[in-house]
Amino acid sequence: MEVPILRQGQYLIASIQSALTDADLSHLREALIAQVGRSRCRGVIVDVTALDVMDSFAVRTLRDIAHMARLRGAETVIVGIQPDVAFAMVQLGLTLKGVATVLDLEEGLAFLNRRTEERTFDTKPKKPSARG
Amino acid sequence: METKKSMSVSTRASDPQALSESSAGLLRELVAHLRQNRTQLREEWARRITRAELLTAMTEEEIFAEATAVYDNYVEALETGTFEALQAYSRRLSERIIPRGVETDEVVGIVLLLRDVLARSLFTKYQDNVEKLNRILDSYEPAANRIANTVAVGFVEERERIIRQQQEAIRELSTPVLQVRERLLILPIIGVIDPQRARQLTEQLLRAIRANRAKVVVIDVTGVAAMDSGVANHLVQTVEASRLLGATVIVTGLSPEIAQTLVTIGVDLSEMATVGDLQGGIEEAERLLADRAAPTTQVREIAPESQR
Numbered sequence: 030m031e032v033p034i035l036r037q038g039q040y041l042i043a044s045i046q047s048a049l050t051d052a053d054l055s056h057l058r059e060a061l062i063a064q065v066g067r068s069r070c071r072g073v074i075v076d077v078t079a080l081d082v083m084d085s086f087a088v089r090t091l092r093d094i095a096h097m098a099r100l101r102g103a104e105t106v107i108v109g110i111q112p113d114v115a116f117a118m119v120q121l122g123l124t125l126k127g128v129a130t131v132l133d134l135e136e137g138l139a140f141l142n143r144r145t146e147e148r149t150f151d152t153k154p155k156k157p158s159a160r161g
Numbered sequence: 162m163e164t165k166k167s168m169s170v171s172t173r174a175s176d177p178q179a180l181s182e183s184s185a186g187l188l189r190e191l192v193a194h195l196r197q198n199r200t201q202l203r204e205e206w207a208r209r210i211t212r213a214e215l216l217t218a219m220t221e222e223e224i225f226a227e228a229t230a231v232y233d234n235y236v237e238a239l240e241t242g243t244f245e246a247l248q249a250y251s252r253r254l255s256e257r258i259i260p261r262g263v264e265t266d267e268v269v270g271i272v273l274l275l276r277d278v279l280a281r282s283l284f285t286k287y288q289d290n291v292e293k294l295n296r297i298l299d300s301y302e303p304a305a306n307r308i309a310n311t312v313a314v315g316f317v318e319e320r321e322r323i324i325r326q327q328q329e330a331i332r333e334l335s336t337p338v339l340q341v342r343e344r345l346l347i348l349p350i351i352g353v354i355d356p357q358r359a360r361q362l363t364e365q366l367l368r369a370i371r372a373n374r375a376k377v378v379v380i381d382v383t384g385v386a387a388m389d390s391g392v393a394n395h396l397v398q399t400v401e402a403s404r405l406l407g408a409t410v411i412v413t414g415l416s417p418e419i420a421q422t423l424v425t426i427g428v429d430l431s432e433m434a435t436v437g438d439l440q441g442g443i444e445e446a447e448r449l450l451a452d453r454a455a456p457t458t459q460v461r462e463i464a465p466e467s468q469r
Contacts, residue, residue, distance in 0.1 A: 107405075108407075110405045110406060112368055112402075112406065116367060116399075118402070118405065119398040119402045124401045125405060130404065130406070132370070132371065136374070136407055
């Protein structure tokens with residue numbers, strides 16, 4: 030099942046609507062990384078609100094997307110992890126270390142706005158945000 | 162008691178067949194006797210209860226009223242051999258008297274007293290006919306034992322039900338998630354944390370983070386006396402799960418004892434932000450919240466100049 034990737038200003042938004050197979054996830058990763066460069070965007074939001082299960086492959090793919098996008102010049106934020114999913118992930122040791130996660134799409138946009146403004150206008154490096 | 166037992170054994174050995182045939186008739190006779198002497202036996206029983214200083218939480222009138230009801234139910238159970246009505250009654254009785262502070266031994270005590278009172282009246286009535294007394298007791302004893310059992314079990318079950326209910330209520334009460342101001346939640350934990358409660362705490366906290374769109378959570382463990390590695394690890398997991406929902410967690414009020422245990426048993430808390438007390442934790446949280454809001458406004462003010 031194809032995940033739609035929407036462009037919103039400087040950001041790409043991938044909204045996952047249903048459970049994905051490993052192949053779908055890999056495909057999403059490739060499509061996102063390709064688009065980051067093509068559309069010269071500054072941020073990526075992956076919305077996982079609709080997922081009620083997250084396995085190790087999904088978590089690894091999300092982490093890879095974040096790291097790869099960073100190499101291509103875009104910040105990534107994962108939004109909409111459900112409480113139950115969050116706790117299950119932590120119990121399995123899948124903590125998405127080094128990847129920004131926020132509550133929902135709105136927070137994700139605010140987070141990216143903050144990040145890109147910091148990068149655009151500040152010459153000296155800011156102290157890393159608590160979200161880091 | 163001693164003689165009675167040995168006699169009943171000898172009777173049973175001599176003619177078990179005849180006994181079972183006539184036992185229904187004997188039971189009828191027994192019930193008739195108990196009905197006939199209802200007033201006198203009931204009063205005797207109430208008197209013995211008072212003398213033994215049982216049911217001290219109740220007045221004499223109440224004891225007499227309950228004694229009457231128990232007596233009638235008792236006789237009915239003897240007569241019909243069915244215990245449902247008695248079970249229901251003992252449940253209702255327990256519901257009434259447990260809040261008054263009546264103890265298990267008192268309930269067992271009064272039922273055994275009634276058994277004793279009735280047995281004595283049988284002894285008096287049949288003292289000239291030992292053979293008959295024996296057979297009467299043979300049919301009376303098992304039923305009486307079962308009645309005593311039913312009432313005691315009913316009482317204990319009711320107590321356990323109340324205890325379970327209260328445990329549930331305490332659990333619900335003991336984990337409030339409070340919103341101090343927009344985006345800031347406080348979770349004060351008081352008392353012992355067992356795995357079940359830890360799990361419930363986490364669930365409630367994660368739900369609250371979502372519902373209140375919280376950015377910072379202060380978990381205050383001042384009221385927690387001890388923590389083992391299981392609970393500490395659970396705390397770490399809670400912190401990480403909260404981060405996945407976009408909230409930063411600050412843990413405050415770790416007591417010296419807990420700090421020592423955690424370091425000694427080697428729980429890795431390096432990922433956890435800890436502050437000495439709740440006040441410090443809230444101050445730190447306000448700083449974090451201000452930090453978060455600041456860049457947008459600050460940068461916007463500076464931006465035009467730096468762009469020029």
